[in-house]
Amino acid sequence: MTAATDVLAPAAAPAPRRRDFEVVFALMAALLVAAPFVVYPVFLMQALCFALFACAFNLLIGYVGLLSFGHAMFLGSAGYVSAHAAKEWGVTPELAILLGVLTSGAIGLVVGALAIRRQGIYFAMITLALSQMIYFFCLQAPFTHGEDGIQSVPRGKLFGVLDLADNMTMYFFVLAVFLGGFLLIYRIIHSPFGQVLKAIRENEPRAISLGYSVDRYKLAAFVMSAALAGLAGATKSLALQNASLTDVHWSMSGEVVLMTLIGGLGTMFGPVVGAFVIIAMLNYLAQFGQWVLVIQGVIFVVCVLAFRRGVVGEIGALIRREL
Amino acid sequence: MFGIPTQALFSQLLLGLINGSFYALLSLGLAVIFGMLNIVNFAHGALYMMGAFVAWFLLGYAGIGYWGALILAPLAVGFVGVVIERTMLQRLAGLDHLYGLLLTFGLALVIQGVFQNQFGSSGMPYAIPPQLTGGQNLGFMFLPNYRAWVVVFSLVVCIATWFMIEKTRLGSYLRAATENPTLVRAFGVNVPLMITLTYGFGVGLAGLAGVLSAPINQVRPLMGADLIIVVFAVVVIGGMGSIMGSVITGFALGVIEGLTKVFYPEASNTVIFVIMAIVLLIKPAGLFGRAA
Numbered sequence: 254m255t256a257a258t259d260v261l262a263p264a265a266a267p268a269p270r271r272r273d274f275e276v277v278f279a280l281m282a283a284l285l286v287a288a289p290f291v292v293y294p295v296f297l298m299q300a301l302c303f304a305l306f307a308c309a310f311n312l313l314i315g316y317v318g319l320l321s322f323g324h325a326m327f328l329g330s331a332g333y334v335s336a337h338a339a340k341e342w343g344v345t346p347e348l349a350i351l352l353g354v355l356t357s358g359a360i361g362l363v364v365g366a367l368a369i370r371r372q373g374i375y376f377a378m379i380t381l382a383l384s385q386m387i388y389f390f391c392l393q394a395p396f397t398h399g400e401d402g403i404q405s406v407p408r409g410k411l412f413g414v415l416d417l418a419d420n421m422t423m424y425f426f427v428l429a430v431f432l433g434g435f436l437l438i439y440r441i442i443h444s445p446f447g448q449v450l451k452a453i454r455e456n457e458p459r460a461i462s463l464g465y466s467v468d469r470y471k472l473a474a475f476v477m478s479a480a481l482a483g484l485a486g487a488t489k490s491l492a493l494q495n496a497s498l499t500d501v502h503w504s505m506s507g508e509v510v511l512m513t514l515i516g517g518l519g520t521m522f523g524p525v526v527g528a529f530v531i532i533a534m535l536n537y538l539a540q541f542g543q544w545v546l547v548i549q550g551v552i553f554v555v556c557v558l559a560f561r562r563g564v565v566g567e568i569g570a571l572i573r574r575e576l
Numbered sequence: 577m578f579g580i581p582t583q584a585l586f587s588q589l590l591l592g593l594i595n596g597s598f599y600a601l602l603s604l605g606l607a608v609i610f611g612m613l614n615i616v617n618f619a620h621g622a623l624y625m626m627g628a629f630v631a632w633f634l635l636g637y638a639g640i641g642y643w644g645a646l647i648l649a650p651l652a653v654g655f656v657g658v659v660i661e662r663t664m665l666q667r668l669a670g671l672d673h674l675y676g677l678l679l680t681f682g683l684a685l686v687i688q689g690v691f692q693n694q695f696g697s698s699g700m701p702y703a704i705p706p707q708l709t710g711g712q713n714l715g716f717m718f719l720p721n722y723r724a725w726v727v728v729f730s731l732v733v734c735i736a737t738w739f740m741i742e743k744t745r746l747g748s749y750l751r752a753a754t755e756n757p758t759l760v761r762a763f764g765v766n767v768p769l770m771i772t773l774t775y776g777f778g779v780g781l782a783g784l785a786g787v788l789s790a791p792i793n794q795v796r797p798l799m800g801a802d803l804i805i806v807v808f809a810v811v812v813i814g815g816m817g818s819i820m821g822s823v824i825t826g827f828a829l830g831v832i833e834g835l836t837k838v839f840y841p842e843a844s845n846t847v848i849f850v851i852m853a854i855v856l857l858i859k860p861a862g863l864f865g866r867a868a
Contacts, residue, residue, distance in 0.1 A: 320674045367853050370860040374673045375812055376615045379856065382809040385802075393842060411642035503805060507681060514678065546689035553682025557675050558667055 256329030268458030274439065277522060283369070285428055288438050299327040301431040302316040302489035307512040307524030309481035314510075315519030316442050317371075317474045318454035322377040323384025324482050324509050326364070329501030330387060332490035334401040337396050339491060346409045346417060346491055347467050350430075353487030354480050359402040360387070361479020362472070369471045372457075381503060396472045396514050402497030407489055423492055429487050434481055439521060441477060450474055504546075511549060514556045526564050585838050586717035588730020592790065592834020593827065597730030598624075600826030601785040602807045604734055607816045608741070611754045611770055613666060613678030620807065621800025623689040627653045627786025628795045629691065632702055642705035645787050653783025656867045661801040666768070691797035699794030724833045726788050733784065734823040741819055750774065803845040815824075825863060830846055848856035 288297055294533050297471045307329055313319045316460065321500070335353035338344045360557075368379040398404075408417035417423045449470050452460045460469050490496040499505060516527025538545050556563070562570060568575040602620055609617050621638065630652045631645035640648065668675050704722045711720040741747040753767050755762040761767045784799075793799055814825030829848050837844040855863060 314674075322677075322679070331836065342720070370813070370856050374610075374677060376675065377677055378616065378808040378812050379852070381805055382849050382852055385805045385809075389845040448763065478868045504744045508686070510678065510681075543689050545694045546685050549683045550685030550687075550689060554664065554679055556680065558664060558677040559677070561671075 254334055269489045270574065274521065277576060278435075281438065281522065282524070284439060285431075288552040289311065289421060289424045291413075294420045296536060298424055298427045298492040299489070300529050301427050302485045302492060303509070303512065303532055304525040304528035305431045305434045305488070306482050306485035307484060307509050307516070308435055309419065309478045310439065311511045311513045311520075311524045312438055312481070313474060313478045313519065316454060317471060318452045319393040319475070320377045320510075321368075321380040321475075321478070321506075322501070322510065323364070323380035323382075323387075323506050324478075325501050325503065326384035327361060327482035327504035328486035328489070328505065329391065329496070329498075330360055331357040331486035332496040332500050333391060333403065334399050335487035336406040336490040336496035339409055340406050341396075341402060343407075344409075345413055346411050346426075349409070350484065350487040352481045353490070357483025357486065358476055358480035361476045363474030363485075365472045365479065369468055369475065370388060373458035374411075379505065384501070385503060388498070388503070391498060391501050393469070397496070397498075400498065402495055403490075404495050406494045406496065408494065409493050416475075417491070422527075427488055427492050430484065434484055434506065435521075435525075438481065441474075441519075446470070447471075458472060508549070511553055511556075513563075517566030517569070517576075518561075520563065520565040520569060520576050523563050529547060530564075582716050588834040589836045590717075590719070590723055590727075591836075591837070592831040593738060595828070595833060596827035596830020597727050598698050598785050598789055599810045599828075599830050600823045601730055601788075601801070601809055602634070603810045603822040603826050604819065605778035605781035605812065605813065606807065606811055606818060607738070607822045608781075609690045609775055610816045612750065612774040613676070614673055614746075615659075615664065615668070615680065616673070616808075617778065618677055618680035618776075618804065619683040620680075620779065621659070621798070621802075621804030622684040623657065624690065624782040624789075624803065625795075625797060625800040626656065626687060628702070628790040628793075628799065630783065631787045631790050632700060632795045635702065636737030640792075642787075647782070650780040653786070654780030655780035657856075658691050658772055658776040660779075661772045665775065667860050673854040680702040684801075688797055689800060690814055695797055697798060699795065699796040699799075702795055704718065704791040716733070720792060726792070730785075733781070733826075738819045738823065763835050764817075768837060797834040806848055809848050813848075813852050813855045813862060815862025817862075818864040820864075821864025 260576060263346050265539075272419050285297075285301070307503070309327075310321065310324050313321055323519070331353035335349040336357040339346065339354045366378065367383065371379060391442040392399060407422055410416050415422060426433060442450075449460065449465055452463075452465070453467050453470060457467060486500060489500075512527035512531045513524045514527070515530055516525065517523025533544065534548070538548065541548075565576050602624060606617055609615060627649045630649040632644070634640040634648060635642075635797055644663060664683075665676065668679060681848045707771075708722040708725050711718055712724075713719075741750060748764055749760065750770065753765065753770055757767050789799070810826055810829050811822065813829065814821045816822065828852065832851065833844060833847055836847040843850070
């Protein structure tokens with residue numbers, strides 16, 4: 254139990270190398286381009302949306318040190334808005350997604366402004382409580398159709414030209430969204446702005462004493478993370494053609510924590526690996542009903558007790574690279 | 577008053593007080609645990625549920641009734657807590673607080689999942705003990721004996737806990753160990769044992785709340801799942817620094833929630849979260865909290 258295994262406060266991480274990232278990213282992109290010819294595309298789309306969701310969540314926990322336990326509210330609300338826009342208003346997919354992202358970004362602005370008023374453990378409790386509020390709102394608001402959710406959402410034609418009804422076309426659109434979001438997060442983390450975020454994670458009082466208005470940085474990161482989570486949710490509601498209460502429920506907030514934890518907190522590729530592992534597990538174990546929850550719980554416990562670096566973190570430590 | 581029948585007003589007020597007693601007992605346990613272990617115990621709701629189930633088991637399989645369960649169930653849940661602390665939470669000492677939250681969240685999933693597999697999601701009835709059936713007609717409302725008992729008994733337990741922590745020698749050790757565990761250890765106090773027992777005591781309170789709620793809310797595997805989120809909001813509002821603060825906040829919020837059910841039922845689920853947002857804007861450290 255040395256401090257070095259505490260991922261949330263790494264003592265001395267190896268210097269990031271841009272070349273490593275480029276190689277692994279190219280590998281991942283190539284794999285994902287080839288994947289739909291082997292694996293069922295709808296499963297892959299689901300996994301990719303959750304991967305982007307987990308990456309957005311990781312931007313906060315891994316690089317600012319803020320544990321949001323309510324990220325489902327961004328995934329779910331963006332999903333509802335874009336599903337509603339696509340189905341009831343008949344807007345094009347890119348506009349539906351944009352509306353979803355704007356919604357989650359706006360919610361993120363309000364929630365973030367409230368939550369950053371407290372630190373550490375309180376931050377997690379506040380985000381959880383506010384997401385429960387959004388959940389109750391979605392349960393009661395008429396446009397979400399309560400328990401039924403919004404079913405058979407039309408995928409529409411991208412920019413009015415490209416028909417997304419075909420699974421393959423839709424898959425490559427989702428892949429483009431995912432890779433775009435992923436690169437954007439990489440860009441954010443490796444910008445001067447990202448360096449300040451990491452400084453806040455490492456030592457907040459020192460960042461304050463250096464003259465950074467820490468709260469503004471935290472809020473900006475929170476809104477970005479919320480908007481990106483919304484991008485994942487909006488894309489998911491079009492890809493899977495539904496939006497339901499599951500996506501705003503607290504158990505979804507727990508799931509994204511689990512994905513990130515199992516893949517590796519604070520690693521670029523960890524959340525992607527984690528999302529694929531968990532989504533595969535959920536699909537594979539669906540027949541076992543409630544045992545899935547027990548298994549998830551056990552994974553949580555094991556990860557926290559013995560596997561805090563996660564899959565990608567362990568590999569990174571093994572080859573002494575930051576992934 | 578305001579066109580609302582007094583009968584409905586007072587019965588919702590009583591319901592609010594009862595929910596308030598559960599909020600108070602649970603947030604008190606959370607505060608005690610947080611003070612000593614620096615862990616927010618996400619498994620609190622699951623252990624509350626476990627308390628109710630132990631009472632139900634005792635009645636069904638051992639023929640031990642409510643009064644026996646009121647003593648045995650908190651002890652059983654407290655024992656589970658001791659095992660959890662000794663085998664798992666202890667290993668997290670020195671790590672970021674958030675790992676404690678994640679670990680106990682995992683435990684909550686495991687406990688709730690196991691009970692759901694065993695008993696499904698529907699509720700099982702638990703009879704009110706014969707001594708407390710019936711009720712009093714107060715003229716303006718009917719007061720069921722059992723509900724009055726829950727409120728009074730929770731209040732007594734809360735005050736006793738406050739007295740123990742603030743006014744006794746054991747409590748002073750506890751408070752000292754919260755401030756500076758190393759120094760207290762140097763004086764020859766067995767701090768690790770105290771930490772273990774504190775966790776056991778805190779979750780024992782949750783178990784007690786579970787037994788109290790069994791005759792009112794039915795015994796359900798998910799009875800604690802949504803409750804714990806509300807209790808978290810209560811804790812944010814009150815601040816975890818003060819024992820009396822969490823008790824008062826718990827009862828007050830229960831009453832406010834009850835009143836909301838009368839005047840604006842649509843908001844009754846969310847009113848506590850709204851209050852939390854307002855408190856965060858006005859007094860970020862919480863009503864009874866000290867600025868970090």
